[in-house]
Amino acid sequence: MWDYTEKVKDHFLNPRNVGEIENPDGAGEVGSLACGDALRLTFKLDEKKRIKDVKFKTFGCASAIASSSALTEIIKGKTLDEAAKITNQDIANYLGGLPEEKMHCSVMGREALDAAIANYRGQKVTKEDFEVICNCFGVTDREIIKAVRENDLKTVEQVTYYTKAGGGCGQCHPKIEAIIEKVRKEMEKEAPPPKPEKKKLTNIQRIKLIEETLGREIIPALKADGGDLDLVDIEGNKVLVALRGKCSFCPSSEFTLKQYVESKLREFVSDDIEVEEVRP
Amino acid sequence: MKTVYVDNNATTKVAPEVFEVMLPYFSEYYGNPSSMHFFGGQVQKKVDEARARVADFLGAEPSEIVFTSCGTESDNAAILGTLDSYPEKRHLISTRVEHPAVGNVSTYLGRKGYRITELSVDREGRLDLDELRESFTEETALVTIMYANNETGVIFPIEEIGEIVKARGTSFHTDAVQAAGKIPLNMKKSKLDMLSISGHKLHAPKGIGVLYIRKGTKFSPFLIGGHQEKGRRGGTENVPYIIGLGKACELAKKYLDEENTRVKALRDYLEAKLLEKIPNTLINGERVHRLPNTVSLSFEYVEGESILLLLSDLGICASSGSACTSGSLEPSHVLRAMGVPFTAAHGSIRFSLSIYNTKEEMDYIIEHLPPIIQRLRDISPFWKDYLKAQGRV
Numbered sequence A: 001m002w003d004y005t006e007k008v009k010d011h012f013l014n015p016r017n018v019g020e021i022e023n024p025d026g027a028g029e030v031g032s033l034a035c036g037d038a039l040r041l042t043f044k045l046d047e048k049k050r051i052k053d054v055k056f057k058t059f060g061c062a063s064a065i066a067s068s069s070a071l072t073e074i075i076k077g078k079t080l081d082e083a084a085k086i087t088n089q090d091i092a093n094y095l096g097g098l099p100e101e102k103m104h105c106s107v108m109g110r111e112a113l114d115a116a117i118a119n120y121r122g123q124k125v126t127k128e129d130f131e132v133i134c135n136c137f138g139v140t141d142r143e144i145i146k147a148v149r150e151n152d153l154k155t156v157e158q159v160t161y162y163t164k165a166g167g168g169c170g171q172c173h174p175k176i177e178a179i180i181e182k183v184r185k186e187m188e189k190e191a192p193p194p195k196p197e198k199k200k201l202t203n204i205q206r207i208k209l210i211e212e213t214l215g216r217e218i219i220p221a222l223k224a225d226g227g228d229l230d231l232v233d234i235e236g237n238k239v240l241v242a243l244r245g246k247c248s249f250c251p252s253s254e255f256t257l258k259q260y261v262e263s264k265l266r267e268f269v270s271d272d273i274e275v276e277e278v279r280p
Numbered sequence B: 001m002k003t004v005y006v007d008n009n010a011t012t013k014v015a016p017e018v019f020e021v022m023l024p025y026f027s028e029y030y031g032n033p034s035s036m037h038f039f040g041g042q043v044q045k046k047v048d049e050a051r052a053r054v055a056d057f058l059g060a061e062p063s064e065i066v067f068t069s070c071g072t073e074s075d076n077a078a079i080l081g082t083l084d085s086y087p088e089k090r091h092l093i094s095t096r097v098e099h100p101a102v103g104n105v106s107t108y109l110g111r112k113g114y115r116i117t118e119l120s121v122d123r124e125g126r127l128d129l130d131e132l133r134e135s136f137t138e139e140t141a142l143v144t145i146m147y148a149n150n151e152t153g154v155i156f157p158i159e160e161i162g163e164i165v166k167a168r169g170t171s172f173h174t175d176a177v178q179a180a181g182k183i184p185l186n187m188k189k190s191k192l193d194m195l196s197i198s199g200h201k202l203h204a205p206k207g208i209g210v211l212y213i214r215k216g217t218k219f220s221p222f223l224i225g226g227h228q229e230k231g232r233r234g235g236t237e238n239v240p241y242i243i244g245l246g247k248a249c250e251l252a253k254k255y256l257d258e259e260n261t262r263v264k265a266l267r268d269y270l271e272a273k274l275l276e277k278i279p280n281t282l283i284n285g286e287r288v289h290r291l292p293n294t295v296s297l298s299f300e301y302v303e304g305e306s307i308l309l310l311l312s313d314l315g316i317c318a319s320s321g322s323a324c325t326s327g328s329l330e331p332s333h334v335l336r337a338m339g340v341p342f343t344a345a346h347g348s349i350r351f352s353l354s355i356y357n358t359k360e361e362m363d364y365i366i367e368h369l370p371p372i373i374q375r376l377r378d379i380s381p382f383w384k385d386y387l388k389a390q391g392r393v
Helices: A006-013 A062-075 A080-084 A088-094 A100-120 A141-151 A156-163 A173-190 A203-224 A253-268 B016-026 B038-058 B071-085 B100-111 B129-135 B158-167 B239-277 B304-312 B333-338 B359-379 B381-389
Strands: A026-032 A037-045 A051-059 A132-134 A227-235 A238-245 A274-277 B065-068 B091-095 B115-119 B140-144 B171-175 B194-198 B209-213 B281-283 B294-299 B348-352
Touching: A006 A062, A006 B304, A026 A100, A037 A062, A037 A100, A037 B381, A051 A062, A051 B359, A051 B381, A062 A088, A062 A100, A062 B304, A080 A100, A088 A100, A088 A141, A100 A141, A100 A156, A132 A173, A141 A156, A141 A173, A156 A173, A203 A227, A203 A238, A203 A253, A238 A253, A253 A274, B016 B239, B038 B065, B038 B209, B038 B239, B065 B071, B071 B100, B071 B140, B071 B171, B071 B194, B071 B209, B091 B100, B100 B115, B115 B129, B129 B158, B158 B171, B239 B281, B239 B294, B239 B359, B304 B348, B304 B359
Parallel strands: A238 A274, B091 B115, B091 B140, B140 B171, B171 B194
Antiparallel strands: A026 A037, A037 A051, A227 A238, B065 B209, B194 B209, B281 B294, B294 B348
């Protein structure tokens, strides 16, 4: 049995916005009976060009119905530009997550939305513009590239979970693998270069850097909340501090120390730093 | 919430009588049947009795019964154990609708360089025996064909097939996991060389199976180990489960008539009422040569997993051949081999009954399933399209 979240179950058992809008401003349909799921999305805009009403009809499993229902709830009240930014991950997150094998249901939601927006804008997106990679499920390179990018996919199996591509005869697996490799190379180039390795510091440099970091990154933020902090001592990797002002009696001071002060010092100075509080 | 369990081709309830006879072998009688002392010897005696009961149920000799861990092991042992005995023969004949315990072994052997012939079925799930006749070669080591299909319940003419196979002098195995307990089996009158059964499909627990091996059949052990099961399957006997299976076989023999009268009548009632109440419903597989407890229905334009979860919400446990339930993306290989159209294949539901089901339970399903199908059709974009095409809206 699938491990569906309560939210998926709720949207499956009580789907929102079921139906079809007569004379819609935009309509999109993806999937087919043969593929095992399909979604028809229709929407109408208000005078401010926001989505006033949206309805869906879906043929498919519980997570397909729940994803469609979630999609309609997410985009209601949004402008088309805002709606166009919705990713399949947003739909899955709205539902508290989907089993990975079912992620294609969220992708189907996003694709139907893309199709409906394109329909409104008078753009024609046809499969002929792209190369069909998976013949069993009619999945194009464009869909695979998008899924790999948006979901940081690494394997053919994952691509199948997200797009269905490769889930039939399996002949397209080498092509999918090539796409993954190409897209991931592009993604690496685009990603910001990793931070330079932290240099090994002398004791003096280390103390100076701790002081600087406290002064620049930490104390101003504490002061903004009416607190303050004094550096008492440094013993190896241990940084002893005293909390002042509001911080000294704040019930979440332990949290502040570990989650904020310590993590900042680890980020800027050294990964092994431990912060301890000295009580007056 | 009450539970209406109609998924007995997946697994069955352990009969209370079976459970009871097993208990002492978890506590008091823990001896090893192979031991020389009285403490093991008394257990050996009980294992022999259980073996005799299983043999009686199958119309076999006790020496022809090999206990295994499950139906899958029995199937694997039969196929691989036979091929191992005929190393010069590199061809296997099977069907496109086998359970994965056979089907995936064929796929594996195909990768290892064996030639595999998988016989096709027609729209009703039936074999073409001429295709079988034409498939034999000098190299054919084994024919393995299931007795009855787990998804549709369609029964293959195993004895007619046996005549053909034996005329060619080839070994013949059947996976009878679904057939056992539902149709009479008598190895004394059969052409079969090997037959697999599984305990948990006939009210014994999971974790016990049987491979029947006719005396004189060439066979090499699949599990290599000690001298147990006359050297045909190594490993210390799973005593409590063997005792349980013995009892389950005794009960299965006793209830065989009831399966074919009362249980069959319940199935027929359920099927007739659902066909009457739900439009665009098809039966998958032929109706005549079919297990008395099984019906596979397809509800057009809706998807099986959704149906199952809505049924499950009401306590009704069934199963589906739809893609989404299996984790695969394509509907069941059985329905595809039969050429069931996609409009129907994704919306298939299997009900499989047992002697523990009642008419009240059937009425509960008959009351609740039609609104579920209607509700999903109302959500489905294709239902309205279909009605429009029919000129009905």
